[in-house]
Amino acid sequence: MSKPSKSPWVIHYDASSCNGCDIEVLSALTPGFDLERFGVINTGDPKHADVFLVTGGVNTQNISVIQQIYDQMLEPKVVIACGACACSGGVFHSCYNLIGGVDKAIPVDVYVPGCAVHPTQLIDGFIKGLEILDKKAALMSSKKKNKQISQSSGVQAIPSPEAAEHKENSLNQETPVQKEETKRGA
Amino acid sequence: MFFTIIGICIGSVLFALLGYLIGGFVEGCDRRISARMQGRVGPKIRQPFWDISKLFKKEKASTNPSENTYITCALVLLVISGGVFFAGSNLLLSIILSTLSTLFFIMAAYSSRSPFSTAGGAREILQVLSYEPMEYFMAIIFYIVIGSFNVITVSLQPQPLIVYGWPVFIGMLFIQLVKLRKSPFDLSTSHAAHQELLQGTLTEMSGPALAKAKLMHWYETVLMLGWTAMFFLDARPESWIVAVVAAIVAWFLDIWIDNNFARVKWQSMISWCWGITLCTSIVNFIFVSLL
Numbered sequence: 419m420s421k422p423s424k425s426p427w428v429i430h431y432d433a434s435s436c437n438g439c440d441i442e443v444l445s446a447l448t449p450g451f452d453l454e455r456f457g458v459i460n461t462g463d464p465k466h467a468d469v470f471l472v473t474g475g476v477n478t479q480n481i482s483v484i485q486q487i488y489d490q491m492l493e494p495k496v497v498i499a500c501g502a503c504a505c506s507g508g509v510f511h512s513c514y515n516l517i518g519g520v521d522k523a524i525p526v527d528v529y530v531p532g533c534a535v536h537p538t539q540l541i542d543g544f545i546k547g548l549e550i551l552d553k554k555a556a557l558m559s560s561k562k563k564n565k566q567i568s569q570s571s572g573v574q575a576i577p578s579p580e581a582a583e584h585k586e587n588s589l590n591q592e593t594p595v596q597k598e599e600t601k602r603g604a
Numbered sequence: 605m606f607f608t609i610i611g612i613c614i615g616s617v618l619f620a621l622l623g624y625l626i627g628g629f630v631e632g633c634d635r636r637i638s639a640r641m642q643g644r645v646g647p648k649i650r651q652p653f654w655d656i657s658k659l660f661k662k663e664k665a666s667t668n669p670s671e672n673t674y675i676t677c678a679l680v681l682l683v684i685s686g687g688v689f690f691a692g693s694n695l696l697l698s699i700i701l702s703t704l705s706t707l708f709f710i711m712a713a714y715s716s717r718s719p720f721s722t723a724g725g726a727r728e729i730l731q732v733l734s735y736e737p738m739e740y741f742m743a744i745i746f747y748i749v750i751g752s753f754n755v756i757t758v759s760l761q762p763q764p765l766i767v768y769g770w771p772v773f774i775g776m777l778f779i780q781l782v783k784l785r786k787s788p789f790d791l792s793t794s795h796a797a798h799q800e801l802l803q804g805t806l807t808e809m810s811g812p813a814l815a816k817a818k819l820m821h822w823y824e825t826v827l828m829l830g831w832t833a834m835f836f837l838d839a840r841p842e843s844w845i846v847a848v849v850a851a852i853v854a855w856f857l858d859i860w861i862d863n864n865f866a867r868v869k870w871q872s873m874i875s876w877c878w879g880i881t882l883c884t885s886i887v888n889f890i891f892v893s894l895l
């Protein structure tokens with residue numbers, strides 16, 4: 419059986435970026451870097467995507483859009499914040515209309531720093547994101563198995579320690595990888 | 605009659621298995637060759653199989669529960685259509701079943717009521733409208749030349765069908781682009797992102813439903829290549845090699861056109877398709893009646 423990281427489909431949303439990061443994201447898909455080597459497809463449809471790439475910070479106008487795209491994506495899914503703006507607001511951090519980084523709207527899995535983010539950095543962040551994607555997929559299938567067992571035996575399934583840990587993490591909205599990334603970014 | 609049905613059943617099962625493997629391989633090669641044409645490296649040949657297995661494992665969700673039923677019906681009908689064809693049975697039945705399968709696919713697109721997939725469904729109807737007449741004319745010429753609708757009879761003929769049916773073959777090559785939704789005619793779906801219709805008919809499909817739609821495309825490709833190969837078969841065993849080579853050349857031509865031409869409007873698609881259908885069929889009827 420193959421892992422979801424073998425075919426990560428991407429949706430890219432430009433929140434309030436200066437377009438610097440967008441160009442870098444697109445250049446990662448062009449002949450020079452060719453992300454499709456790894457099975458990456460830029461879908462443009464949240465229902466098909468596994469990875470949500472956001473460039474630019476969150477403002478009062480686009481927060482609902484980001485949340486809606488995130489909600490339309492199906493599990494397992496991963497969010498990658500590309501560039502300083504998406505991580506923390508970047509050069510726009512104290513603007514009157516800016517709320518902050520993407521993590522103000524949705525849980526972010528990987529932070530890729532840089533202004534603008536370089537395609538090689540982006541690929542690096544991607545690989546980190548794919549590890550998380552695989553973990554989430556494994557968690558999903560183990561949850562499904564637990565559910566089946568509880569349905570067949572009538573006993574409520576005990577969540578695995580891994581799942582509990584993940585839940586805690588998602589509540590804190592910070593995974594170890596993220597912490598590492600934020601440190602690097604700082 | 606009994607043996608025909610048994611034959612179709614065995615054909616369908618074999619088509620379901622072999623069509624999956626060949627279709628996936630063809631799709632993988634398609635993506636790789638397209639990438640090379642664009643100066644990229646491209647994904648591995650196995651990539652489409654990974655995509656399908658990932659999609660089947662994704663969370664299930666749909667705006668309308670009947671969508672899954674429609675898309676499953678479409679897939680099953682297409683497999684039977686391929687089974688009928690590759691078991692050497694009735695060509696006309698194969699054509700009708702494959703159209704029926706497309707109709708179920710359109711129903712699946714309409715069932716979500718989203719503006720994108722509804723527009724995609726409408727465009728898919730236009731595509732069916734464009735390629736359908738050609739398929740029937742091909743069946744008629746087939747009957748006139750061979751004297752039967754049974755595909756198996758081509759392998760008993762002294763000469764391949766292409767000798768008498770070359771005009772409809774040209775028409776079929778053109779129609780193949782529409783049927784496989786290749787670039788000048790990829791109106792109802794589109795592979796690349798940021799298109800005016802998102803992904804057309806596929807917009808609202810996700811997870812397993814999308815996987816089935818992708819599988820449908822694989823089977824359609826194999827079936828279309830089978831129809832192309834059929835023109836080159838005759839009683840000689842070497843003709844099988846010629847048929848396979850011809851199918852590969854036709855498919856390569858499709859990829860080349862897909863990568864080099866921009867999408868046309870639906871009006872041009874219909875007028876070109878019908879124009880070519882009319883010309884090639886009339887020429888073929890005259891040609892056959894003169895001989």
Ligand code: SF4
Binds near residue numbers: 439501
């Ligand atoms: S991080 Fe820099 S390049 Fe990227 S969107 Fe912000 S300001 Fe533009």
